[in-house]
Amino acid sequence: MYKVLITDPLSDLGIQKLLMDPEVEVVRKTNLSFDELLLEIESADALLVRSQTQVTAEVIEKAARLKVIGRAGVGVDNIDITAATKKGIIVVNAPDGNTISTAEHTFAMMIALARNIPQAYRSTIQGEWKRKQFVGVELKGKTLSIIGLGRIGGELAKRAKVFQMDVVAYDPYLTEQRAKKLGVKKASFEEAIAIGDFITVHTPLTKTTRHLINQDVFTQMKPGVRILNCARGGIIDEDALYEAIQSGKVAGAALDVFVTEPPGEHPLFSLPQVIATPHLGASTVEAQENVAIDVSEEVLHILHKQPFKNAVNLPSIPEELQAKLQPYQGLAEKLGQFAAQVVQGALEKITVTFAGEVAQWDIAPLTRTILKGALSCHLSDVNDVNAPHLAKHRGIQIIEQKSTKNYGFTQLIKVEIKTDQEQRSVAGTLLNGLGPRITKVDNYSIDISPDGHLLFIQHQDRPGAIGRVGSVLGKYDINIATMQVGREEIGGQAIMLLHIDKGLTSDILQELQQVEGIYSVKEIAL
Numbered sequence: 001m002y003k004v005l006i007t008d009p010l011s012d013l014g015i016q017k018l019l020m021d022p023e024v025e026v027v028r029k030t031n032l033s034f035d036e037l038l039l040e041i042e043s044a045d046a047l048l049v050r051s052q053t054q055v056t057a058e059v060i061e062k063a064a065r066l067k068v069i070g071r072a073g074v075g076v077d078n079i080d081i082t083a084a085t086k087k088g089i090i091v092v093n094a095p096d097g098n099t100i101s102t103a104e105h106t107f108a109m110m111i112a113l114a115r116n117i118p119q120a121y122r123s124t125i126q127g128e129w130k131r132k133q134f135v136g137v138e139l140k141g142k143t144l145s146i147i148g149l150g151r152i153g154g155e156l157a158k159r160a161k162v163f164q165m166d167v168v169a170y171d172p173y174l175t176e177q178r179a180k181k182l183g184v185k186k187a188s189f190e191e192a193i194a195i196g197d198f199i200t201v202h203t204p205l206t207k208t209t210r211h212l213i214n215q216d217v218f219t220q221m222k223p224g225v226r227i228l229n230c231a232r233g234g235i236i237d238e239d240a241l242y243e244a245i246q247s248g249k250v251a252g253a254a255l256d257v258f259v260t261e262p263p264g265e266h267p268l269f270s271l272p273q274v275i276a277t278p279h280l281g282a283s284t285v286e287a288q289e290n291v292a293i294d295v296s297e298e299v300l301h302i303l304h305k306q307p308f309k310n311a312v313n314l315p316s317i318p319e320e321l322q323a324k325l326q327p328y329q330g331l332a333e334k335l336g337q338f339a340a341q342v343v344q345g346a347l348e349k350i351t352v353t354f355a356g357e358v359a360q361w362d363i364a365p366l367t368r369t370i371l372k373g374a375l376s377c378h379l380s381d382v383n384d385v386n387a388p389h390l391a392k393h394r395g396i397q398i399i400e401q402k403s404t405k406n407y408g409f410t411q412l413i414k415v416e417i418k419t420d421q422e423q424r425s426v427a428g429t430l431l432n433g434l435g436p437r438i439t440k441v442d443n444y445s446i447d448i449s450p451d452g453h454l455l456f457i458q459h460q461d462r463p464g465a466i467g468r469v470g471s472v473l474g475k476y477d478i479n480i481a482t483m484q485v486g487r488e489e490i491g492g493q494a495i496m497l498l499h500i501d502k503g504l505t506s507d508i509l510q511e512l513q514q515v516e517g518i519y520s521v522k523e524i525a526l
């Protein structure tokens with residue numbers, strides 16, 4: 001049974017799939033104190049949050065069984081991604097479900113700002129009739145500068161075009177093609193800042209976007225500019241915004257998000273030019289249902305070990321590529337496990353080479369799986385998420401390469417491991433109808449399926465060696481299921497790779513080591 005802990009309000013309809021899964025127990029507890037959260041998280045397999053719950057390193061540290069953190073929304077700045085990654089916890093979000101709602105909210109804020117609607121409402125219901133005081137501006141013909149033309153920025157641009165605004169956008173990843181498709185002028189940051197009558201930010205909050213709009217940037221703006229932030233508090237320096245409004249440079253600001261939420265009695269609220277909403281961008285029935293459905297499905301996929309797509313701490317893999325790579329995942333993991341068990345000493349470098357059909361694709365996910373296989377022989381709780389981090393942390397160098405060399409197979413994956421004592425390699429392929437096979441260990445060609453208990457023996461190629469190994473195993477009632485022998489030259493070094501039906505005790509291993517003509521014996525569990 002998986003415990004799915006939900007600590008922020010999520011749409012009832014949206015989490016139906018979770019509620020209906022017989023293997024899932026849904027525990028909904030909102031407004032938990034920090035200590036209560038620490039207590040609940042200990043036994044949770046999945047945690048679902050919106051933006052309120054702060055999933056700090058301390059919370060993650062306490063989570064003994066947590067496999068996935070699901071964010072019902074886009075921004076994951078309330079989750080310590082580094083701490084989750086270190087612990088091998090997958091973080092997924094629901095990036096698409098609230099795009100339209102947030103774009104619409106931003107647009108509503110822009111109109112409200114242009115026409116002083118909140119201020120006029122407040123005055124009118126107090127019995128005043130101040131028509132002169134609330135003269136606004138039209139959107140038509142004005143320039144809207146969008147900083148961050150992603151999903152929300154893009155939808156906002158479409159709406160602004162319908163209102164006959166000139167839309168310019170700055171986004172480091174904006175292509176001419178996308179700008180053209182949206183009817184937007186691609187600009188530099190400086191240009192976008194200098195020409196905007198309305199400037200709106202739609203970037204995530206990161207180290208580079210914190211205070212992206214600061215005191216210096218305000219000085220470069222047009223006098224009378226109007227500012228919007230429906231993305232994240234902190235992208236705009238709140239103190240600098242206060243100054244810019246006070247000085248008259250900025251005519252007004254519409255804010256849905258704040259550095260601290262709730263902001264309490266914020267100095268900006270003393271300025272009549274500021275309008276505000278309490279982080280309502282995604283607060284529509286539709287968006288809340290969408291994000292809850294999306295994140296619930298992702299969490300279920302992860303708990304049931306099925307493919308998922310919106311992991312924040314794993315590069316996303318297009319479905320088509322995922323389908324192509326899937327058959328290779330098992331082989332990749334086994335090769336990593338085999339290579340790590342066949343070597344002696346501390347891992348220093350892992351080189352993975354892909355040849356044939358597989359080399360035509362993005363093979364980074366397979367490299368991660370190989371790494372997971374190799375590291376899991378020595379470390380606990382290794383998965384695709386934390387494997388690269390764990391390798392880096394231990395100073396293990398990872399080299400990934402593609403080869404056009406003909407290895408005699410339609411596709412081949414080779415794993416070379418260098419330790420402080422030796423360097424060895426193992427290669428494998430997928431054979432039609434037979435599945436994964438190990439085809440080479442060091443320079444010895446073999447053909448064995450990578451599963452179960454294996455014995456890897458290095459010996460001298462002399463009559464009797466195989467028989468003597470068989471006698472020792474027979475003495476202890478250990479059945480040999482399959483056996484492969486490889487040699488470089490007659491009478492030289494050779495290897496035996498045996499499938500045995502059960503594992504060996506250290507005494508039997510030692511006895512095998514003493515057999516005449518045997519150089520080394522390694523037991524490999526796959």
Ligand SMILES: NC(=O)c1ccc[n+]([C@@H]2O[C@H](COP(=O)([O-])OP(=O)(O)OC[C@H]3O[C@@H](n4cnc5c(N)ncnc54)[C@H](O)[C@@H]3O)[C@@H](O)[C@H]2O)c1
Nearest residue numbers: 074075102148149150151152171202203204230231281282
């Ligand atoms: N107010 C709300 O309720 C609400 C709702 C949803 C999303 N959001 C916020 O809106 C943000 C954007 O959401 P989205 O779905 O459009 O994300 P997105 O990832 O589709 O778009 C973000 C864009 O910002 C661009 N970007 C990154 N750094 C930049 C920089 N320094 N300068 C300019 N552009 C930069 C990226 O290239 C990307 O195109 C989210 O990160 C989230 O914090 C708020």
Ligand SMILES: O=C(O)CC[C@@H](O)C(=O)O
Nearest residue numbers: 050051073074075282283
């Ligand atoms: O949960 C919310 O309502 C806010 C969501 C929004 O900020 C997001 O980043 O998706």
